Amino acid sequence: MKIDFGKTASDYGRHRAAFPESLFQRLTAFDIGVPQQRVLDIGTGTGVLGRALARAGCSVVGLDPACAMLREARRLDLPENLTIEYLAARAECVPLADHQFDLVSAGQCWHWFDRPRAAIEVRRLLKPTGRILIAHFDWLPLRGNVVEATEQLIQCYNSSWLYGGGVGMHPQWLVDLGTSGFLDIESFSFDVDVPYSHEDWRGRIRASAGVAASLSPGEVNRFDEELKDLLLARGEPEFIPIPHQVFAVVARTPEMH
Numbered sequence: 001m002k003i004d005f006g007k008t009a010s011d012y013g014r015h016r017a018a019f020p021e022s023l024f025q026r027l028t029a030f031d032i033g034v035p036q037q038r039v040l041d042i043g044t045g046t047g048v049l050g051r052a053l054a055r056a057g058c059s060v061v062g063l064d065p066a067c068a069m070l071r072e073a074r075r076l077d078l079p080e081n082l083t084i085e086y087l088a089a090r091a092e093c094v095p096l097a098d099h100q101f102d103l104v105s106a107g108q109c110w111h112w113f114d115r116p117r118a119a120i121e122v123r124r125l126l127k128p129t130g131r132i133l134i135a136h137f138d139w140l141p142l143r144g145n146v147v148e149a150t151e152q153l154i155q156c157y158n159s160s161w162l163y164g165g166g167v168g169m170h171p172q173w174l175v176d177l178g179t180s181g182f183l184d185i186e187s188f189s190f191d192v193d194v195p196y197s198h199e200d201w202r203g204r205i206r207a208s209a210g211v212a213a214s215l216s217p218g219e220v221n222r223f224d225e226e227l228k229d230l231l232l233a234r235g236e237p238e239f240i241p242i243p244h245q246v247f248a249v250v251a252r253t254p255e256m257h
Helices: 005-015 021-030 048-055 067-080 115-125 146-157 172-179 198-206 217-233
Strands: 038-042 059-064 085-088 101-107 126-139 183-197 239-252
Touching: 005 067, 005 198, 021 126, 021 183, 021 239, 038 048, 038 115, 048 059, 048 067, 048 101, 059 067, 067 085, 101 115, 115 126, 115 172, 126 172, 146 198, 146 217, 146 239, 172 183, 172 239, 183 198, 198 217, 198 239
Parallel strands: 038 059, 038 101, 059 085, 101 126
Antiparallel strands: 126 239, 183 239
């Protein structure tokens, strides 16, 4: 399945819910989101995670290979007068100097990387005892709910999409970090419902890898109309409570000797 998130930038920016504030409250226990902290947000997309850290007073560089996503990120920064630097590059090969970041963050993207190479690159970029944060905010397809029905529709249109049926937990990321020499690896998770209007849920789904990032424009339009009809046929409320799970992994680099 060939995926180009650049084709989804507008929907991604308009309709995808941001990480909840409760995540950042919990991250303060790890000294993440501290003012003046220098942060590299890899796989930044439209800047959702980087923008939240910038609001907390961090100095943020957002990195992504999709220039269309970076343009959308800059557009979304403007109303808040946030100053975030953006760089078009891949997480496995970052054209920046060694050991200059207090934190490298990766929001909803670690699975898209060559993970062993990305982990090595993150270690190179972090200061001694710097931290990595891998965060997810995944919808949950529970039996009979609208998420399950939506995933079934995606699979009808795109049999190559293999990301359905998720449980919101990613224990393999802890193995990735441990194998790459990170220390003090910790994870936590919690559930939260996110209210989506019909329009926003359709836009959120169009922005996913299995729809506009990989289907033709005609297929996307047909899919969107069918999803619209599905929501009406199910009698979904005006604002649909979509169950999500927040999952985060935090680790630090060893001291240099």
